[in-house]
Amino acid sequence: MAGEISFFELGVGDFEAARAFYGSLFGWTFEPGPTEGGGLTIGTPNVPGGVHGGDAGASPYLFFRVDDMKAALERVHELGGTVDDFDAGSDDESVARFGRFTLCHDDQGSPFGLHEPPKNT
Template sequence: MAGELSFIELGSDDPGKSRQFYEALFGWTFSPGASGEGAGYDIAGLGTAAGIHGGDPAASPYVFFKVDDLDAAAAQVLDLGGTVLELDMDGTDEQAAKYGRFTMCTDSQGSPFGLHQPPSA
């Protein structure tokens, strides 16, 4: 597995307010994300793919690590004593084709992280 940083996701109760906060703090630029204007944004200029999603107040940032095969990586997480919390949080087939496949996990000590299989080229 590659294991390199692949995606950062920020959870928020109100993505629009979060967008304003990070624009003012860091000068990040945003575009409507897979969830559409007001529900999610893609963030440019971080050096890695990133986004904000709604419906997740006071969430810690989610860090996703790149894998070549999401199903095999999720199975390995389980084999190593971790958990797979939400397999295939991809949304629609169109979103998965554009952004890839995502899974939330915890390691063997309960620390959360995500796995990301980028879309096929």
């Protein structure tokens, strides 16, 4: 459903330390991410997630589901928001597995993400 939280990403200094911490705290499972050195995917009971290193102290990134990334990004601009020059998961393998992700800011500068899931989900 459009607008629901469909993915989250944790930015940390060391993703292996995050694996130990969040795995112990919540019982989450972790698998290697889609690219070498690109972090880990997180298995939770509800919303899938990811963790990447080199981003110590970052706030969690929340991604909201959209059905059409291009149309959603156009709408962000129309409403006075901005779109970061970022398109995670743009290679074919990542898109097929995880979908498309884009970071944005609303018209007041608050960050959020958009996620277009793979077409088979």
